[in-house]
Amino acid sequence: MSAGTYVLGDVAVNRMGYGAMQLAGPGVWGPPKDRAAAEAVLREAVASGVDHIDTSDFYGPYTVNALLREVLHPYAGLTVVTKVGGRRGEDKSWLPAQSVAELQSAVEDNLRNLKVDTLDVVNLRLWGANYKPNEESIAERFSALAELRAQGKIKHLGLSNTSRAQVEEALTIAPVVCVQNEYNLAHREDDAFIDWLAGKGIAYVPFFPLGGFSPLQSSELSAVAAELGATPMQVALAWLLHRSPNVLLIPGTSSVGHLRENLAATELVLPQDALRRLDGIESKGSILNAH
Numbered sequence: 493m494s495a496g497t498y499v500l501g502d503v504a505v506n507r508m509g510y511g512a513m514q515l516a517g518p519g520v521w522g523p524p525k526d527r528a529a530a531e532a533v534l535r536e537a538v539a540s541g542v543d544h545i546d547t548s549d550f551y552g553p554y555t556v557n558a559l560l561r562e563v564l565h566p567y568a569g570l571t572v573v574t575k576v577g578g579r580r581g582e583d584k585s586w587l588p589a590q591s592v593a594e595l596q597s598a599v600e601d602n603l604r605n606l607k608v609d610t611l612d613v614v615n616l617r618l619w620g621a622n623y624k625p626n627e628e629s630i631a632e633r634f635s636a637l638a639e640l641r642a643q644g645k646i647k648h649l650g651l652s653n654t655s656r657a658q659v660e661e662a663l664t665i666a667p668v669v670c671v672q673n674e675y676n677l678a679h680r681e682d683d684a685f686i687d688w689l690a691g692k693g694i695a696y697v698p699f700f701p702l703g704g705f706s707p708l709q710s711s712e713l714s715a716v717a718a719e720l721g722a723t724p725m726q727v728a729l730a731w732l733l734h735r736s737p738n739v740l741l742i743p744g745t746s747s748v749g750h751l752r753e754n755l756a757a758t759e760l761v762l763p764q765d766a767l768r769r770l771d772g773i774e775s776k777g778s779i780l781n782a783h
């Protein structure tokens with residue numbers, strides 16, 4: 493893979509990582525629908541040079557972290573990024589779990605489920621509507637995680653579904669090494685935020701890089717991909733890698749075939765004309781992406 497690296501906390505990670513959410517069963521619930529395939533995805537990702545894996549106890553819940561532990565422990569050479577701040581209802585809903593006590597017990601759960609003494613990176617997943625940040629103060633919640641970091645249970649902290657003001661508030665409490673927000677060819681509200689984070693040396697890790705539960709569809713994206721002999725998903729990932737050096741990718745898949753396709757996007761060079769057309773996609777509103 494030739495995506496290059498970016499420093500996440502204290503480690504230079506490959507800019508092409510892997511997001512493990514798709515390894516839970518349907519509806520991000522329960523064990524993988526195909527356990528052998530899920531194991532194969534993880535093994536092949538790591539064998540191919542992926543060294544940054546995104547996860548959470550929300551996925552399953554707990555089944556994805558259990559799978560990571562069973563397949564990848566002791567995670568030699570890997571940076572495993574988890575997130576706290578949510579929980580699953582029995583009806584498979586996604587619910588906030590943002591009290592200090594809930595955050596503390598979520599960190600303990602992750603330590604136990606991943607079987608580590610220290611979590612590499614913990615994102616505080618905030619809870620605005622539709623994956624968008626709200627502008628509440630995060631001082632109490634972030635301070636609680638900073639305290640766990642001071643105790644050695646967490647190496648680095650990040651924020652998810654966050655605004656710039658919340659990152660600025662967090663930085664008065666403890667270092668922030670990454671931001672994980674929704675961003676892709678169709679959702680570019682964070683353009684200025686990405687550049688600001690780059691100036692601070694903070695990684696930006698877009699979730700739903702391929703559009704999430706309903707992958708991106710656009711005639712312009714398909715046309716560019718056909719001209720380059722690539723797939724639309726590869727072009728979407730290459731566009732993100734090109735967007736800024738602090739962008740780290742964590743595309744999700746449950747399929748080895750899709751994993752290979754996604755990793756190969758690191759070899760794709762986008763000519764100027766393709767970049768211009770891709771940059772124009774959002775403004776033309778010519779992309780379909782609902783979730």
Ligand SMILES: NC(=O)c1ccc[n+]([C@@H]2O[C@H](COP(=O)([O-])OP(=O)(O)OC[C@H]3O[C@@H](n4cnc5c(N)ncnc54)[C@H](OP(=O)(O)O)[C@@H]3O)[C@@H](O)[C@H]2O)c1
Nearest residue numbers: 511512513546652699700701702703704743744745746750
């Ligand atoms: N912080 C947050 O609030 C938050 C929210 C959502 C996600 N995340 C993280 O972000 C990661 C990435 O997000 P995501 O997995 O939801 O969305 P994504 O990477 O944008 O897309 C995943 C979807 O695309 C499909 N796919 C993957 N590669 C493909 C390919 N080459 N061709 C066609 N379809 C392909 C997958 O299906 P197949 O399994 O069939 O390949 C899956 O349905 C997650 O794994 C998770 O770790 C964080």
